[in-house]
Amino acid sequence: MKLTLSNISKTYKNGVKALDDVSIEIESGMFGLLGPNGAGKSTLMRTIATLQAPDSGTAHLNDINILEDKQSLRKVLGYLPQEFGVYPKMSAEDLLHYFARLKGITDSNQRTEMVNTALEVTNLFEVKNKSVAGYSGGMKQRFGIAQLLLNDPKLIIVDEPTAGLDPSERHRFLNVLREIGTNHIVIFSTHIVDDVKELCTDMAIMNGGQILSHHTPKEAVKALDGQVWTKVIERDDLEQYENKFNVISSNFNQDNTLNIRVHGTEQPDGTFEAKMPDLADVYFVTLREEKEVVAA
């Protein structure tokens, strides 16, 4: 199972270059697409999900040409957009049957079994008779997962699914995703590093319509091994440190002092101590490097 994108570019009518020569290969497993708002993640995902055509480039899932044979891709696709609604006054069960029908499941026994499974997996079985339009944010997101599961998809695309979920909902949601992702390609976009950290087997960082890096989270973290240093400083000294060192992040301690993390191949000075890099460091370092490239 392999998704291959080559030289995909897309410029919107207002001049925004949302995708800039994106090429990437994605294999089975959980793939995290990490990037700030406006990085082009949604455009990329909608392109893969056959909703938008790129200006140029090609996209294949195994031997399916996504851009030219949309219907074939749709048969194996599960997609959850960043925002969605449903017809009012329809229960989860009715809606899932509706979607199952749209996905070509004609046998009503099979359909019922599938809908029930999807409801159980997403833990919506008890509220299956309630109108989805009245669901809470988390329940609605789970419904979104339920509907995408119905055709037992090979390629699953979820766009910022955890935004707005409370921690327990988010946790649960990610668990479901992880479970599904074992045999299929699951691409999910987020701007929350922890999401990726918790479950991705592969990831890319995106900004400005470009893929800035593509590694497994482990590799990426490993690459920064011995390059992240930390120190507690006073609030007022931050600017001075920023000028002097490659500060990648800073956060407050309770006594209003700052923990800063600095990227450097060598210890900046004796007051810094070495720290195990984490995925957040990878993210910030990658984004900073890109900025520098742009600035240069």
Added chain:
Amino acid sequence: MFYSIFSFEIRYWLRQTSFYVYAGIMFALSYFVMVSAAGIFESLTVSMNTLTIVNSPIAINGLLNEMAIILYFFLPALIGGTIYRDYKHHMHSVIYSYPFQKWEYLLGKFMAGLTVSTFVMMAAALGIILGTLTPGTNPDVLGPFNLMNYVQPFVYYLIPNMIFFGAMVFAIVAFTRNINVAFIVILAFFLIQIFAQNLTADLDNKYLAALLDPYGAQANAYYTEYWTIFEQNENPLPWGEVILYNRLIWGGLGLVIFGLVYWGFSFSQQAFSFNFFKNKKGEAVTKKNFGSILTVNMPKVDMNFSFIENLKLSWELAKVDFKYIVSGWAFIIIALIGLLISLSVILLGGEIFGTDTLPVTWQMLQLPGTFFSLFINILTFLYAGMLIHRSRGDNMDQLIHVTPTANWTILFSKFLALVLMQMILLSIIMVAGIGVQTFNGYFNYEIGQYLFDLYAISLIHVVIWGLFSIFVHSLFKNYYIGFILLLIISIGITFLGEIGIEQTVFKFNQAPGTAYSDMNGYGRSLAPYFVYKGYWLLLAIAFYVLAILFFRRGLPGSFKERIQNAKEAFTSKLKLIFTISLIGFLGMGSWIYYVNNIKHDYISSQEWEKRTADFEKNYGKFRDIPQPRIVSSTINLDLYPETRDFEVAGSFVLKNKTAVPIDSIHIDHNNYISVFEFDRDFQLVLEDDSMNYDIYQLANPLMPGDSVLFTFALSNEENEILENESPVRYNGTFVNNSIFPRIGYQESAELSGKEARERYGLPEKPRMPAITDSAARMNNYISSDADWIDFETTISTSPEQIAIAPGYLQDEWEENGRRYFHYKMDSTIVNFYSFISAEFEVVQNTWNDVNIEIYHHADHTYNLDYMMEGVKKSLDYYTENFSPYQFRQLRIIEFPRTGGSFAQSFANTVPYSEAVGFIADVDTTAEDALNYPFSITAHEVAHQWWAHQVIGANVQGATMLSESLSEYSALKVLEKEYGVHQMRYFLKDALDSYLTGRTFESQRELPLIYNENQQYIHYNKGSLVFYALSDYIGEDKLNAALSDYIDDVAFQEPPYTTSLELLEYLKDVTPDSLQYLIKDMFETITLYDNRVEEAAYTEVNNNTYEVNMTLQASKYRTGETGERIYKNEAGDSLSVEIEGRRRPVESLPLNDWIEVGVFGTDSLGNETVLYLEKRKFTDILNEITITVDEEPTSVGIDPYNKLIDTISNDNRRPPSREDE
């Protein structure tokens, strides 16, 4: 803060494309309507022939208000949109936390919406103004530009209406946060208004109707309904108390609604929602089961995208969409409105003279038909848009669009849902129809006819619109644009004729109509209908394929991307369907065009006009040449109802009645296959195939007093599906002698419109020759090539049918499987005879020695007794008062309603449409319902005297002698049979018809004795005038004069009599004091303006009441276009100032006898006459005191409206009680 909200909104709108689209639509439509009304397309089609100025104040007001109806549909976007936007973009939670006051927010939004709407409306006004200034328009129908004509409609109607509708929309959107609901409400008002317009025609209380119309149009009509052409062209837009009250009611209601919004609105974030059907308690949903999972093991499923499964899928998706439509309360309410309107249209619509029609099925289907076809179309346009855009509206589109379901499956489900909706709507007609039938105890349910008419004939029409709507809505993201575009297209198609596009083959979804008759079923009308519908269905399918291609799937960013998507979606199957339907469409279209234009000559109406002019230019010189006249007609007519063919072998004896020899005979004929012969040597010297005008030269001239036998054979070309070559029906053929050749140049065929004649350089010509034209008096007004003729005929038809023609049956036999009838008239008749053939039942009766027969359709037995009675009572009255009946027989013969809704009198023969009496639901006890089967019969029998004994010369006033006198005669028979109350209803209706008729006059209104075959004059005014005259001088005196007149002129040879001659008989029996009546009623157009100014009474003692009243009497004459004249020939007139009136009241000098009445009420609530006398009036204002012996409840001047008065309801008023 108010100002910043207001100006922000205005600036927002001015940046929106949609604002310019709305304004552009309004501008373009108004411009188009105006230039078209002003005759810019006249060069493409026929001449307008109108006297009406199209930019008079009242015309501009009318046009602006019609345009405003479209604007009201924009209000949900323009006014509702200003507040809806904040919800839509989830701005409300932010905005509502800003520091401004509620009134600033609401008023700012509302005023901005109102202002923007006014801008859009001003675009319409601008379109009209530019339209009037466009070169190429006809200057005769345009008055000078006056800005006030545009400002006043805004102030009087448009802005108050926008406040009312706007406030309603604003309130609905503010509380429901749903723009569609507001749209549906506007639609509901629109439908109710259409319905109310039809209703008020019957409503006695026009005052109430005027107040209750939210658009204000009825209030305006309250003042303008009887405006003559002159008044329509010259008068400023009226303003009066009724309009003021109407505006206060509706504008005020708008403000109240806005106040309620202010009161009820809070900056909360929950929408108010309607929950009519269920009232479930809310449940708190708590989260459970946070535990982790689980292994996900999705079951194995099979996916199937076979064609059959896709079809099933479409059906299942359609059920969901259908449920969405029909469970929406908006649809339920609209459908209920549709049902109510259908019911009331059915209940009220079939009335003729206040009498209901029996609820026969075709009537149930036809009455709501016009309203309903608009109703279903609008809902189709609307719901097609809602279905197409539904998933995006609910933000579910991305979920659906990534499923592997094909576009066609999705769109086919929308189509199915739409058709299901249409079927539900159509069944409303059936429910209403069967409901009304059951309610009226009419149990002859023709379910088959309902089903066929609704689900075969009507459904295919709306299905084609449905497919087209899906196409249009697939193209546009904004469903307002799609909806309005569809509305404009559907209305615009009906106006294509005005720009010279007349052939149905070029008008989308148009087809020749179908018409049903109990006698003849659908006749030949079904086949062409379905041919055309099939043709348009093919095009609609092609459009539908385009809809599938251009369906907005995913998030296409550019037009290029949609084209790309379309190319991808254009699968080989779709290509095949598209190609086949397009080829089929073009193929059928070519065939239709070929049949109509190449195989047969197609003559456009402009071409007709031109040919008619050419005919006059070429042959008009033969107008006065001596020609022989028909003195005898013998016709052998073979009718073949099965194939609708006919053959004629006829002969005329032509006699030279002139004093000079005639060497050539001119024949004006139809385009049937014709062969003409004479019984002596002749030569064809001119044959004009396009105008069918031939000249035959006789070898030896026809000497004065000599005769020649002219024989002719006619037959029709073969009938085709699209070309009807014959007037023969399967059952119920009705033809008259106009299908036979005529002798000499036919002046009646000339162009009559003033403008048309001008256009082709023809001299001006009155519609009828002047009353003093002695040459014209040599012909009667029915026939220009004969006087009194002998008549004999043999008709053959199919064995189950009976054929009837004037004359007495001589013989009847069957031969070679056909049935023959031989009729012969033993006295001479007017050259006007008919032939009827159908399956009939016959009822027979006698009056003295006159044999009376009614030939009727087997089921139509309801009113035969009234008709029979009508014949007998008429013969009683006419023979007693006028002269003997000239025939020994009188036959009434039913013909299909598809041949017309009238009855017509031929010698001893009265063809009578099935629609006008056979199915009347007569209630002789009703106060306000006329027994019209009886009265129409009486009218037609009267024609045996007035047309078949006395026939007027072919000059002005001729129809007074036939129609007015027949109306008068029938009225008298009716009065004798049913008493005076039936008179009142009849006369009231006649007055209204006369006053309305004159507002549509296209050339000139003339006094009764000069009328030029104008129906509103000879029928309606004629019946009023003769009835009033009999009331003033006495029935006996009038009848004696008429009897003398018949004695002198009946069966006369030329020159024929005129209305002027009759007038002399009338003057002779009218006393000097009433001679003014003759002048007022017959010789001039004179109207009264009588009213009760004040009325009061005091109780003198127990049985004596003194009534004091101030009565206004006034009369005026009007000119040919309706301008009022108060001065008599001597230049005298009366004038008096009345307190509270802006202008003095004027009048012609008065010396008039006018009825004054005082009325009481008996214990049963019926009116009793306490005092009724004609009194002489010489002044405008008159104080009158009358003593009566019961308590008066009403007083009046001319209380029974015997005189012509445009405002008849102020002739009476209840007096106030004053205590001394």
